[in-house]
Amino acid sequence: MPPIPDDSSRPVSEEDRDTAIERLQNAYSRGQIPHEEMDGLLHQALTAKTYADLATSLASLPEEQADTSTIGALSGRIRRRGPWRVPRNLKVESAFGKVHLDLARAVIEHPVVDIELQLTTGQAKITVPRDAVVDVEGLRTVWKDSHYKPRRPSRPGGPKIRISGTMGFGRLKIRHARR
Template sequence: MTSLPEDSPPLIRDNDRDTAVGRLQEAYAEGHISHEELDERLHQVLTAKTRGGLQSALASLPEEDAGTTSTIAVAGGRIKRRGAWRVPRILKVESAYGTVRLDLSRAVIEHPVVDIELQLGTGGAKITVPRDAIVEFEDLQTGWKDTRYKTRRRPRSGGPRIRISGTMGFGRLKIRHARR
C-alpha cells in the first residue's frame, strides 16, 4: 500500500472549482475584472491542481458575499414553504417531531449554490427542486430510511446547485424535480 507524503497539498474537488468559476463570473459581471482578466483567471482555475492554485486565481477579488442564513425551527408540527418565497444562501431546518415540505420550484433563488441543512428527529421531508437544479445529498446522514431521489435523464445546465446535508432520524427524505 502506497501512502501519500504528509506534506502533499490537498486536491481540488469539482464543487470547489465550480465555486471559483462562479466567483470569477460574478466579479466580471460586477465590473471588478476585465474580459481578458476573466479569461486568464478562468484558465488558471480550470488547470489548477491544488487549492493554492485556486486561491491565487481569486486573489484581489472583493470578499465573497456569503449571503444570508435563515433557520426554520419547530419542536413539533409541520414546516411548509411553497410559492414565490425567497430562498436564503443557507437554510437550516430543525424539527424534533413533524414533517417538512419545501417547494423550491417557484421560489426566488438568487444564489448559484443553496445549502439546506436538515436536523430532523422523526417525520419525513419532501423537497421539490427546480427542473434545472443539480442536487447533492452525499453529506446527509439518515438513521432509518434511505433517501429517494431519481436524477433527471437529461440534466440541464444553468440551474442552481442544491446541497442537502445534516441528519434525519426516523423518516425519509424524498427529492423530486418540478414537472414545469
C-alpha cells in the same frame, strides 16, 4: 468558494470557476473592485488552470459573507412554497413535524444551494426545479433511507442542490417539479 485544497496544483472544476466569477461580479457590483481591475481579474479566473491560479484572482477580495438562514420548529409544519428567496445556505431544524420545501418557483440566485436538515422525527419533502442537480451524499439517515430518483436535467444550467445533515426517524422524499 471552498477553501483551497492542500494540492493547489490540482485542476480547477467548472463549478469552482463559476463560483469565482460570481464572487468577482458581486464584489464589483458592491464597489469593492475598481472597473480598471475587473477585466484583468475576470481574465485570470477564466484562464485559471489550477486552484493556485484561481486563488490569485480572488486574493484581493474581502472575505465573503455567508448567505445563511435557519428555519426551525419544535413541532408542527415548516412550509416554504411559491416565489420565496432561497439563501445560499439553508438550515432546517425540526424535532417533531413535517417539512415541505418547494423550490420549483422559488428565486434561486446561487448556482449551488446547500440545505442542511436536522430532523428528529417526522417527514420531509423537497421539490426541486426541473433542471436541478441534486446531491444527497452528505445526508445521514437513522431509520429510513431517503427516497430520490435522480433524473437527467432537461436543460443545462440548473442549480445544484446539496442536501446534508441528519434525519432521525422519518423519511425524506425529493422530487423534480413537473413544469
